[in-house]
Amino acid sequence: MRIKIFSTPHAAARSLAHEVARALEDNPRLVLGLPTGRTPVPLYRELAALSQARRADFSRAATFNLDEFAGLTGDDPGSYRAFMQRHLFDHINLPARRIHFLNGAARDEGAECARYERAIARAGGIDLVILGLGANGHIGFNEPADALVAATHRTTLSAATRRANVVLFRAEQARPLHDAHRGREVPRHALSMGMATILHARRIVLLATGGAKARCVDRTVNGPLTSRLPASFLQLHRDVEIWLDRAAAVFIQP
Ligand code: GLP
Numbered sequence: 001m002r003i004k005i006f007s008t009p010h011a012a013a014r015s016l017a018h019e020v021a022r023a024l025e026d027n028p029r030l031v032l033g034l035p036t037g038r039t040p041v042p043l044y045r046e047l048a049a050l051s052q053a054r055r056a057d058f059s060r061a062a063t064f065n066l067d068e069f070a071g072l073t074g075d076d077p078g079s080y081r082a083f084m085q086r087h088l089f090d091h092i093n094l095p096a097r098r099i100h101f102l103n104g105a106a107r108d109e110g111a112e113c114a115r116y117e118r119a120i121a122r123a124g125g126i127d128l129v130i131l132g133l134g135a136n137g138h139i140g141f142n143e144p145a146d147a148l149v150a151a152t153h154r155t156t157l158s159a160a161t162r163r164a165n166v167v168l169f170r171a172e173q174a175r176p177l178h179d180a181h182r183g184r185e186v187p188r189h190a191l192s193m194g195m196a197t198i199l200h201a202r203r204i205v206l207l208a209t210g211g212a213k214a215r216c217v218d219r220t221v222n223g224p225l226t227s228r229l230p231a232s233f234l235q236l237h238r239d240v241e242i243w244l245d246r247a248a249a250v251f252i253q254p
Contacts, residue, residue, distance in 0.1 A: 001221055001234065002241045005249045009209035010042055012243050016130070016207060017046030021056035023128055028060040031120075033129030033198070034088075035066050035140075036080045036168065039207055040132060041087055048091035058094035062123050064116075066131070066140035066198070068104040070154060070189035078184065079104060083168060102152070102191040113152040113191060120197065129201035133208040136160050137216050137229035141192035144228045150196035154189055162186040195233055204240040206231065211247040218251035 006012035024030050034040070050056035065084060068074075074081035081101045089099055100119055106112035120126060131139050141155045142148055149155070157165075165186045198204070208217050220231040221242060234240050246253075 003221065003249070003252065004241060004243050005253065006243070006245050009039075009245045012207065012209060012245050013040075013042035014046050016043050016205065016243055017050055017056070019205075020047060020128070020130075021050050024056055024058065024061060027127065028057060030061045031123045031125065031127045032061060032063045033066060033126040033131075033193070033201055034063050034084065035130055035132040035207075036083050037132040038168070039209055040130065043130070043207065044088040044091075047088060051092035056092070058092045060098075061094060062098040062100065063094065064100040064120055064123070064126060064193075065102070066129075067190050067192035068102040069187040070104050070109065070191055071187055072104040074101060074103065104187075104191055106191075109154045109191060113154070116152045116191075116193075117197065126197075126201035128203045128205065129198055131198070131204065131206045131231075131234075133206060133213055133216060133220065133231055134161055135164060135212055135216060137219065137231045139195075139206070139231050139234070140198060141190040142195055142198075142230040144230060146227060148227045148230055148233070149194045151194040152197055153192065153194055155192050156189055157187070162188070195230065199233065199237055202239065204234060204237050205243055206234060206240065207243045208248045209245040211250065213248045214250045217242065217244060217248050221252055 047056060051058060065080060068080045072079040076082060102116050103112055136144055143155060143158050143161060219229050223229060223232055225232045225235060
């Protein structure tokens with residue numbers, strides 16, 4: 001695992017945005033895997049600025065997001081699709097037909113997950129997947145469990161993950177988890193790329209910032225491979241980089 005440490009989350013985001021722009025220059029048909037969460041928001045802001053300055057060209061690229069809440073359509077303001085639209089897709093020159101998303105509202109979830117795997121294969125596989133890190137070590141929505149699932153699948157979200165998503169889920173109308181009467185709850189299930197879907201990407205960059213992720217980053221990089229910390233399986237990949245700010249790196253710095 002190659003580790004890069006930046007002085008601030010913003011410095012990491014800016015540098016990663018330039019790295020994506022370079023990758024697009026090398027391969028204009030780049031296939032990207034993308035995360036949601038608070039961590040990538042500064043990265044998306046930088047990518048939007050680069051695209052608007054014509055220094056990043058997404059016109060022939062394609063994107064596949066890692067996951068989506070079950071039961072939500074893409075136009076639901078709480079969906080990850082809407083989140084991506086707000087933070088990135090509305091601001092870059094990526095044609096809508098090249099944006100790929102799991103349909104959380106699909107009636108046949110198994111068929112939807114199989115469709116997604118086929119779409120990734122048809123696109124030639126993912127060239128670069130950017131990952132966030134759940135505070136419990138999840139990647140995408142592959143939660144800690146006795147066993148992990150290889151392919152894109154339906155998953156049950158842990159209470160901790162649902163709490164972490166309250167802020168993101170309908171940011172403007174978010175309510176506490178159990179307050180179903182005053183607002184909508186964070187969904188209990190999601191569709192997510194599986195561990196193999198992620199590990200089959202040609203290149204992986206995990207972006208983690210802030211002291212709250214520091215322990216988890218240490219276990220990801222230095223701990224044993226365990227399904228109790230899905231991100232630890234990234235150690236198996238031959239082209240994986242861990243991009244951190246100083247706060248997230250405190251336990252792994254020499
Ligand atoms: C969500 C997403 C993950 C993301 C994680 C971390 O649960 N499904 O893909 O990595 O949150 O979020 P944050 O960056 O807000 O800490």
